[in-house]
Structures are given as C-alpha cells and as structure tokens.
Amino acid sequence: MLDWTDRHYRYLARIMSTELLLYTEMVTTGAIIHGKGDYLAYNSEENPLALQLGGSNPQDLATCAKLAAERGYDEINLNVGCPSDRVQSGRFGACLMADPKLVAECVTAMKQVVDIPVTVKTRIGIDDQDSYEFLTEFVDTVSDVGCDTFIVHARKAWLQGLSPKQNREIPPLDYQRVYRLKQDYPKLHISINGGVKTLDECRQHLLHIDGVMVGREAYQNPYILAEVDQRLCGSNKSVLSRDAVLEKFIPYIEKHLVEGGRLNHITRHMTGMFQGEPGSRAWRRYISENAHKQGAGIEVIEQARKKMDC
Numbered sequence: 001m002l003d004w005t006d007r008h009y010r011y012l013a014r015i016m017s018t019e020l021l022l023y024t025e026m027v028t029t030g031a032i033i034h035g036k037g038d039y040l041a042y043n044s045e046e047n048p049l050a051l052q053l054g055g056s057n058p059q060d061l062a063t064c065a066k067l068a069a070e071r072g073y074d075e076i077n078l079n080v081g082c083p084s085d086r087v088q089s090g091r092f093g094a095c096l097m098a099d100p101k102l103v104a105e106c107v108t109a110m111k112q113v114v115d116i117p118v119t120v121k122t123r124i125g126i127d128d129q130d131s132y133e134f135l136t137e138f139v140d141t142v143s144d145v146g147c148d149t150f151i152v153h154a155r156k157a158w159l160q161g162l163s164p165k166q167n168r169e170i171p172p173l174d175y176q177r178v179y180r181l182k183q184d185y186p187k188l189h190i191s192i193n194g195g196v197k198t199l200d201e202c203r204q205h206l207l208h209i210d211g212v213m214v215g216r217e218a219y220q221n222p223y224i225l226a227e228v229d230q231r232l233c234g235s236n237k238s239v240l241s242r243d244a245v246l247e248k249f250i251p252y253i254e255k256h257l258v259e260g261g262r263l264n265h266i267t268r269h270m271t272g273m274f275q276g277e278p279g280s281r282a283w284r285r286y287i288s289e290n291a292h293k294q295g296a297g298i299e300v301i302e303q304a305r306k307k308m309d310c
C-alpha cells in the first residue's frame with residue numbers, strides 16, 4: 001500500500017506468517033527505470049513476495065518484470081485498480097479497465113520475458129462501466145493471453161470526483177459479484193479484496209473463492225497475521241505472542257540502526273501491534289512521541305512496552 005507498507009513492514013508480517021503471499025506497494029515502471037533509488041530492494045526473508053507494478057507501456061513493464069524476476073520476486077502483479085488522478089494521468093491503474101486489450105498486451109509482454117506468474121489486480125468496474133459483462137469482458141481478454149490469476153477489489157472505482165480514500169470506502173462492496181466470477185471461471189485463480197477485517201471473514205470467503213487479500217486491517221492491526229498459518233493454512237506450529245513477535249523483530253531493527261537507519265522508519269509499522277489490548281494507547285503514544293527523536297534506539301520500544309503496564 002503506497003505510503004504505508006515497505007520492506008520493514010513486510011519483514012514484520014513475515015515473522016508472523018510464513019505462508020502468506022506478500023505484495024509490495026505499487027512501484028511504477030518510471031521509478032524503476034529512471035529513478036535514482038533501488039526501487040526493487042527487499043529483504044530475502046520477505047519471499048514469497050509479489051512485486052506490484054504500475055504502468056501501461058508493455059515494453060517498460062517487460063523490462064521491469066525481467067529485472068524483478070532476476071532479483072528473486074515470486075510474482076509480478078499489474079495494478080489495474082488504483083483510482084488516483086496522478087495515476088490516471090500516467091494512464092495506468094483502474095482506468096486501464098477500460099482498455100482490456102492494452103492490459104492484455106502488457107501481460108503478454110511481461111509473460112514473454114519471465115517464468116514467474118504475471119497476475120492482475122483489478123476492480124469490479126469503473127464509473128458507469130460497472131455491469132458484470134464489463135468485468136467478464138475484461139477477464140476474458142486478459143485471461144486469453146495467459147493471465148490465470150486475478151485479485152478483485154470488490155467495489156468499483158469512480159475515476160471522477162472521488163479521492164482514492166473515498167474510492168476505498170464509498171462505492172459499495174459487492175462480494176457476490178466476485179463469487180459469481182469464480183463460478184463462471186472455475187479454472188482461474190480468483191482472490192477477493194476489500195473490507196476484510198478478520199480471519200473468520202477470510203474463512204467465509206475461502207468457501208467461495210481461491211484467495212483473500214487483506215490491506216488496511218493487516219496494516220493497522222498487524223497481529224491478525226499471527227494466526228494465519230494455523231487457522232487458514234493448517235499449520236500446527238504454535239502462535240507467536242505479540243511479545244515474541246517483537247523479540248524476533250528486534251535484531252532486524254538493531255541492524256537497521258547500525259546501518260544508519262532511523263528508528264521511526266520501522267516503528268511506524270508497529271503502532272498497531274497491540275490494538276485491542278489494555279495499554280495499547282500508551283504504547284502507540286510513547287512510540288509516536290519518541291521514536292522520531294535523534295538517536296532514538298531500541299530503548300524506545302522497551303519503554304513503550306513498559307508504559308503499557310502502568
């Protein structure tokens with residue numbers, strides 16, 4: 001999720017679940033090809049990891065997909081769901097739903113240069129193009145060129161007039177439409193996304209669908225990930241406590257600090273770790289007030305934990 005998740009968050013998520021497939025935030029082809037930083041950097045612990053690409057130039061997407069496959073990513077996912085203006089002016093994201101042929105060309109170009117899966121994340125429609133037939137025409141055209149996995153955010157996007165945030169809340173969720181898609185395309189791998197907050201809800205969806213993608217809840221309340229392996233994937237290893245998760249995260253944070261990184265770059269992903277627990281506000285507050293300070297170290301996390309018991 002742009003501006004929210006990064007490799008530090010994904011490292012934390014991976015401590016809690018070895019089974020999850022993790023996705024990067026959307027990375028544009030322009031950033032990868034022309035940017036100064038290394039936009040493909042990640043920790044090897046994050047695998048299995050999908051790189052989500054934003055773009056609509058088939059050759060650029062192919063170039064980025066190839067680089068990503070060489071770097072060890074496990075899947076390339078094309079973003080056909082982001083409604084932001086910035087993204088529309090670059091002609092990628094959700095507006096690409098209106099041009100399934102171009103999406104098919106993009107998928108074809110990527111599939112020609114990588115052996116890892118090339119998948120698509122999309123909406124159920126855009127603007128007034130929100131019929132089931134519009135969705136199936138999109139899926140037909142894109143699956144015809146060999147894309148066999150779709151992650152469907154179960155609400156349409158209004159490209160004019162709604163902000164990205166509103167586009168994640170205002171258009172109503174229509175899970176039935178995604179279930180119907182799975183029924184009509186039993187050979188495709190269809191994952192559902194949007195508004196899922198608990199593992200019980202995931203289980204319900206999995207009765208109808210192949211996968212569930214969880215966004216905001218997995219970020220704001222990350223500890224829900226701690227039971228994924230046991231409750232959804234049949235693992236019989238024991239569930240880590242919140243403190244055990246922190247303990248496993250500390251060496252990673254220490255390494256980051258030794259390398260000159262700032263504490264708050266990591267702790268910003270940890271503020272929701274104790275959501276719903278007594279003292280969680282004290283934890284959150286202490287971290288927000290102290291982790292950004294010059295020279296802040298592991299002691300801030302230890303103190304924040306102690307504050308919870310006060």
Ligand SMILES: Cc1cc2nc3c(=O)[nH]c(=O)nc-3n(C[C@H](O)[C@H](O)[C@H](O)COP(=O)(O)O)c2cc1C
Pocket residue numbers: 001002003004024025026052079081082121153168193194195196213214215216217
């Ligand atoms: C801050 C933020 C950034 C997001 N960035 C991306 C992104 O980069 N790529 C993407 O496919 N979806 C992005 N999304 C959308 C989520 O992946 C997801 O589709 C949406 O929030 C609905 O799922 P949820 O209710 O589980 O959060 C973002 C969402 C938020 C809140």
